[in-house]
Amino acid sequence: MINDKSMETRNVVILGSGPAGLTAAIYTARAGLSPLVLEGSQPGGQLTITTDVENFPGFRSGVMGPALIEEMREQALHVGAEIRRDQAVKVDLAVWPFSIDTEEGSIRARTLIIATGASAKWLGLPEESLGEGGLYGKGLSACATCDGFFFRGKQVVVVGGGDTALEEATFLARLAEKVYVVHRRDAFRASKAMQERTFNTPNIEILWNKVVTRIHDPAEGRVTGVTLKDTKTGETSVLPVDGVFVAIGHQPNTVLFAGLLEMDENGYLRTFGGTRTSVPGVFAAGDVADPVYRQAITAAGSGCMAAIDAERWLGEQDAVSG
Numbered sequence: 001m002i003n004d005k006s007m008e009t010r011n012v013v014i015l016g017s018g019p020a021g022l023t024a025a026i027y028t029a030r031a032g033l034s035p036l037v038l039e040g041s042q043p044g045g046q047l048t049i050t051t052d053v054e055n056f057p058g059f060r061s062g063v064m065g066p067a068l069i070e071e072m073r074e075q076a077l078h079v080g081a082e083i084r085r086d087q088a089v090k091v092d093l094a095v096w097p098f099s100i101d102t103e104e105g106s107i108r109a110r111t112l113i114i115a116t117g118a119s120a121k122w123l124g125l126p127e128e129s130l131g132e133g134g135l136y137g138k139g140l141s142a143c144a145t146c147d148g149f150f151f152r153g154k155q156v157v158v159v160g161g162g163d164t165a166l167e168e169a170t171f172l173a174r175l176a177e178k179v180y181v182v183h184r185r186d187a188f189r190a191s192k193a194m195q196e197r198t199f200n201t202p203n204i205e206i207l208w209n210k211v212v213t214r215i216h217d218p219a220e221g222r223v224t225g226v227t228l229k230d231t232k233t234g235e236t237s238v239l240p241v242d243g244v245f246v247a248i249g250h251q252p253n254t255v256l257f258a259g260l261l262e263m264d265e266n267g268y269l270r271t272f273g274g275t276r277t278s279v280p281g282v283f284a285a286g287d288v289a290d291p292v293y294r295q296a297i298t299a300a301g302s303g304c305m306a307a308i309d310a311e312r313w314l315g316e317q318d319a320v321s322g
Contacts, residue, residue, distance in 0.1 A: 009097055009108040010036045011320055012310055015088050016115035018045025019296045020286025022072040023303030024113045024310075025081035031311045033320065036109075037076065037083040038102060044069040045117050046287075047296060054149060056296055065137075068296070093260050093279045110319050111281050111310040114261075114269065115303060116253040118287040118294065122246055123159065127215040135215055139223025139243045142250075144168040145295065147243075151176050154242035157226055159212055161185065165247035166194040169204055172245065179204045180239065184211050184231055207239075215244055252288050266291060275306040281317075283309050 012028045012035040014021045021037055028035040042048065047065035054062040077083060090101040097108040120142035122128045127135050134140075141147040144158075148171060156176050158169045161183040173179045181198065186208045188195050198204055207228065213236065214227035225240040252268045254261075262270040262278035268291050269277055269284040277284050285306035286299035314320045 007099070007106055007108045009110065009321070010034065011110050011314060012036070012113060012307075013038065013098075013100060013107065013109035013111075014113045014115060015100075016040050016045065016117055016286070016288070017043050017073065017083065018047060018069070018115060018117050018286060018299060019072065020117070020288075020299040020303035020306070021045075021113070021115035022069070022076050023300040024115060024285055024307040025076040025083070025303075026072070026079055027304050027307030028113075028310060029076060029080040031307070033311060033314070035081050035113075036107070037081055038086045038088055038100075039083060040087045040116060042117075043085065044073070046120075052150070053146075053296065055146070072300075088256060091256060091260065093282060096281060098281070110317075110321070111283065111314055113275075113303075113306045113310055114257070114277070114282065114284045114288055115286045115299075115306070116256070116288045117299075118250040118252040118268075118290075120246065121249045121251055123212060123248070125212070125215055127218050128246075135218055135223055135244075138221055140215060140246070141243065142246050143294065144171045144245055144247075147245075148172050148175050151243045153177050155240070156180070156243035156245060157182055157212070157239065157241050158245045158247055159183075160247035160249075161188045161190065162247075162249070163190045163194050164249065166190045166198045168245050168247045170194075170197055170201055173201045173203050176243075177203065180207055180241065181205070182207045182210045182212055182226075182228065185209065212244070250287070250291070250294065252291075254288060264291070275302060275309045276313075281310075281313055283313075 011033040014037045017039040047069045052062045086102045086104045092099040152175045155178040157180045159182045209231045210228045212226045213229045216225045269289040275283040283306040285302040
């Protein structure tokens with residue numbers, strides 16, 4: 001890619017408009033850096049498909065996910081950030097300022113903050129639809145830490161067999177009356193310590209050699225149970241539950257940066273000494289670099305860190321332009 005000097009050049013370009021990206025926009029705008037936010041394919045990130053958020057500080061009665069994102073967005077605009085309904089399709093990090101091809105054109109960035117997030121892996125069932133009529137946020141979740149509070153005294157299913165699934169199950173067991181762990185095989189791939197903790201939790205029941213083939217019931221607008229299929233016999237059964245937690249992993253949205261930035265074995269961006277990536281001037285914030293916490297508040301915090309890191313880096317290069 002040729003770095004055309006006539007191209008629009010910005011001090012800060014932020015890819016992604018979830019809590020990490022918008023917080024980075026607020027901080028860099030207040031620092032006078034005139035950031036540009038490219039909203040991406042899912043403006044607002046995962047919070048836009050989340051209903052009640054009760055663990056974000058400052059909202060004692062909770063807040064709807066879309067409303068929280070809208071407040072962040074309006075705040076970013078208020079302090080001087082520019083937000084475009086556009087997304088990057090190609091980046092060149094070999095030449096500075098960096099070049100970014102978008103669906104609408106091309107721009108250059110003196111610093112780049114990557115806040116493209118991560119996407120939960122789902123089961124591929126129609127009932128999981130994230131749109132109108134789906135059960136996401138209505139008893140179907142991919143985050144026990146986020147939504148477990150709503151299932152106190154209820155019965156839930158956790159789908160998966162790795163460390164994440166068993167961590168979700170043991171967390172939910174402290175809140176729910178009963179937790180069923182559905183696993184397609186007859187042995188877990190999770191660590192021995194996590195398995196022992198799970199087996200020793202009295203209100204967790206393991207359903208071996210089972211897969212979920214249907215989640216009930218979109219017609220009622222909430223989860224009422226699941227259909228299970230035995231992977232050995234093919235027999236099916238219906239298990240009444242109030243919630244389904246899918247814990248088969250997350251996929252960081254990092255395809256655009258393959259071969260350009262260092263990643264871990266699962267595709268999460270590696271950061272060094274804060275939010276700095278393997279390329280100077282490029283920073284990562286939020287779930288795209290966080291396989292552990294994946295919370296709105298931690299994403300927002302890392303967005304603040306990335307903004308400060310970017311501001312300091314620009315200062316070190318004496319590269320800020322009005």
